Amino acid sequence: MKKELSSKAIQRLTLYHFILRDYMLKGIEHISSQQIAALLKIDDSQVRKDVTFCKTQGKTKVGYNVLELRKAIEDLLGFERRKDVFIVGAGNLGFALAKYDDFKDYGLDVLALFDIDEKKVDRSINGKKIFHISKFEDLVKQMGVEIAVLTVPANVAQEVADILAKAKIKYVWNFTTTVLDVPDDIKVHNENIMGNFLDFTNK
Amino acid sequence: MKKELSSKAIQRLTLYHFILRDYMLKGIEHISSQQIAALLKIDDSQVRKDVTFCKTQGKTKVGYNVLELRKAIEDLLGFERRKDVFIVGAGNLGFALAKYDDFKDYGLDVLALFDIDEKKVDRSINGKKIFHISKFEDLVKQMGVEIAVLTVPANVAQEVADILAKAKIKYVWNFTTTVLDVPDDIKVHNENIMGNFLDFTNK
Numbered sequence: 001m002k003k004e005l006s007s008k009a010i011q012r013l014t015l016y017h018f019i020l021r022d023y024m025l026k027g028i029e030h031i032s033s034q035q036i037a038a039l040l041k042i043d044d045s046q047v048r049k050d051v052t053f054c055k056t057q058g059k060t061k062v063g064y065n066v067l068e069l070r071k072a073i074e075d076l077l078g079f080e081r082r083k084d085v086f087i088v089g090a091g092n093l094g095f096a097l098a099k100y101d102d103f104k105d106y107g108l109d110v111l112a113l114f115d116i117d118e119k120k121v122d123r124s125i126n127g128k129k130i131f132h133i134s135k136f137e138d139l140v141k142q143m144g145v146e147i148a149v150l151t152v153p154a155n156v157a158q159e160v161a162d163i164l165a166k167a168k169i170k171y172v173w174n175f176t177t178t179v180l181d182v183p184d185d186i187k188v189h190n191e192n193i194m195g196n197f198l199d200f201t202n203k
Numbered sequence: 204m205k206k207e208l209s210s211k212a213i214q215r216l217t218l219y220h221f222i223l224r225d226y227m228l229k230g231i232e233h234i235s236s237q238q239i240a241a242l243l244k245i246d247d248s249q250v251r252k253d254v255t256f257c258k259t260q261g262k263t264k265v266g267y268n269v270l271e272l273r274k275a276i277e278d279l280l281g282f283e284r285r286k287d288v289f290i291v292g293a294g295n296l297g298f299a300l301a302k303y304d305d306f307k308d309y310g311l312d313v314l315a316l317f318d319i320d321e322k323k324v325d326r327s328i329n330g331k332k333i334f335h336i337s338k339f340e341d342l343v344k345q346m347g348v349e350i351a352v353l354t355v356p357a358n359v360a361q362e363v364a365d366i367l368a369k370a371k372i373k374y375v376w377n378f379t380t381t382v383l384d385v386p387d388d389i390k391v392h393n394e395n396i397m398g399n400f401l402d403f404t405n406k
């Protein structure tokens with residue numbers, strides 16, 4: 001990915017991709033920067049600026065070709081690069097993420113889930129097996145997985161993060177409300193939905 | 204909330220609050236800006252700057268009082284202002300959010316869930332009843348709810364958003380991968396976790 005692409009631009013381009021999927025499903029061939037901008041309530045010059053990062057061009061009065069722009073965003077954001085993940089915590093949120101088939105369109109492949117609850121172990125959800133957490137380190141090594149999605153309860157999150165660190169996982173996508181204490185070579189993204197909510201409703 | 208507080212500052216202050224909760228649970232009385240910064244791998248001057256928005260002060264060589272700083276963040280971010288929400292879509296994600304008791308600590312109160320599936324209607328999850336979506340508009344009016352959390356499948360999201368708009372909901376917290384077309388007076392926050400993931404794993 002190009003270095004100039006900011007986090008906000010990646011966020012916006014992902015939303016454009018959602019819009020393009022819906023246009024595609026409706027069989028609409030072209031979309032203008034104004035149409036995208038109106039849905040997101042942003043300025044259309046912003047859309048045009050973001051699209052300059054993509055290998056596609058719009059046509060005056062016609063707009064962008066929906067399939068071309070969609071493919072160009074996928075190339076830019078690397079959807080074709082497969083990213084294998086393990087979900088750690090087979091609760092409702094872990095299940096919701098495991099059942100989310102759209103993930104595959106974005107290159108994210110959930111290979112398995114892990115939990116400490118013996119009643120859940122060996123069950124499957126959406127074709128993905130649930131393993132006991134004691135198997136985590138071995139399976140990370142065998143399958144070369146670098147990304148863990150953490151969906152355990154907050155009060156055990158640090159303990160589980162220690163297991164992830166020991167298994168030399170590289171990325172932790174943290175959905176818990178615990179700030180994890182992990183070695184510097186592990187990248188953590190805090191999916192801080194509570195912060196988003198407070199930001200959103202207080203404005 | 205003060206206007207100067209940026210989205211990023213709100214995000215960080217929420218994470219500080221998570222850290223303070225853990226310190227409190229461990230019975231630790233003081234925390235330094237360096238300790239907070241080390242956990243989040245950010246600069247400690249950033250922490251001190253953010254804390255200036257709070258009505259509390261640290262002491263040299265001792266740091267911040269954990270309980271005081273926690274309370275000051277809660278006051279600043281308005282945790283005591285109760286925000287009633289309806290969850291629309293009683294699937295795994297809706298259930299995960301309905302079962303998430305920590306929400307209440309942040310002022311977010313899930314009053315009920317809605318779904319179209321008659322098999323789910325009248326059941327309860329974590330003490331919250333599931334209603335048929337046809338009851339949504341009436342209950343919004345009766346209970347004065349302004350915030351809807353949208354957790355339905357992407358392919359029906361727009362159709363459901365139209366129901367939310369008709370009920371004059373003010374805020375939609377959108378967890379679907381559909382960009383919603385709603386009137387300008389409705390504020391939508393796209394909880395774009397796919398964009399976050401792409402941003403996180405591509406860097």
